[in-house]
Amino acid sequence: MTSSLIYLDNNATTKVDPRVVEKMLPYFTERYGNASSISHPLGWSAKQALDDAREHIAALIHASPDEILFTSGATESNNIVLFAHARRNASFVSTPVEHSSILNPLAELTARGSHVRLLPVDRLGKVSVGSLDTGDQSGTLVSVILANNEIGTIQNMTSISGYCRDKGFLLHTDATQALGKTPVDVDELGVDFLSLSAHKFHGPKGVGALYVRKVKGRRPLPAHSFGGGQERGIRPGTENVPAIVGMGEAARLCLEDSSSQQEHLILLRDFLQKNIVEKLEGVTVNGDLERRLPNTLSLTFRGVDAEDLLMKVPEICLSTGSACESGSGKSSHVLQALGMTDEEAHGTIRLAVSRFTTLDEVQRASNQIVQAVQSIRNYRF
DSSP states (O other), rough: TTTEEEEEEEOOOOOOHHHHHHTTTTTHTTTEEEEEEEEHHHHHHHHHHHHHHHHHHHHHHHHOOOGEEESSOOOHHHHHHHHHHHTTTTTTOOOOTHHHHHHHHHHHHHTTTTOOOEEEEETTTOOOGGGGGOOOOOOOOEOOOOOOOOTTTBHHHHHHHHHHHHHEEEEEEEETTTTSSSSOOOHHHOSSEEEEEEGGGTTTOEEEEEEEOOOOOOOOOOOOOOSSSSSGGGGGOOOOOHHHHHHHHHHHHHHHHHHHHHHHHHHHHHHHEEEEHHHHSSEEEOOSSSBBOOEEEEEEEOOOHHHHHHHHHHEOOOOSSSSGTTTTTOOOOOHHHHHHHHHHTTEEEEOOOOOTOOHHHHHHHHHHHHHHHHHHHHOOO
């Protein structure tokens, strides 16, 4: 891999912060104990490391440590919540702009006989709270993504949660893209469940967490799988201590640097947007420009196929949509839900910066994108 590459695909995954790697390393070779082996010092050390990580993750979302369950990532967290409620014969309400780790389980639950309703979204990708009011029963699970991974739109979760409380609905949010980029407070959001993945905020891949609000008298989630008693028996199995330590450190760093990092992300995103939109005609900025992720920019270029554009900027790592659907050849389901035509969807790219992105990189990237779009249009016309 050459050093000239410019990485602008940070909604797919992020670089692991070197400080996170440093924190993880001793748990591979020196403090390698099993956190369930509490009869000796190596086990105690591992157990303490898990407790510390749980506290850091809880602090990042303003939760209590005993409300945090460790998982392999947001996909597993999402599945745990959805299938747990299917076992209780709950109905489901969601949106067509969710990540595939919500939509695909819901499709499976529909095939098994569960009642699933997807709410419409507007051109900005936002849900209308009024669309919730169609007679769903108390106990319904509503799952709405907090911040969209393709267009960056942030939902008005406070209004959604207020309606859910009034109706007796439970509310889950996939907050994977929001963590580390914008403040997340589970009490302000009013959610009952929240999913996250470490690799979206400069932690390691393959580890995540599920927030489960503790409410007196509410039944605990049933076991997702069966084994030992780890993670309150909901998600048993020997914990991946190095990865969890890394996630905890990544969460701590996000909380420590939150305000300065957000300013940095907005500066770079807005520079990208300005330098591209002002130099080209026929460019649409997608999503809610007032409430969107500080690092995310979705652009549609009239008369340009995004795959052709990617071929002309080989030094820039970017995407045409969600990494989970990359290469499928299909139009993005998110862009379709916004009402885009296939031509518009196929002319759309996603740029996402991070704390490690530099102003020089976004300047070079924006110039290369402008030149590539001009070249494609000149060739076509």
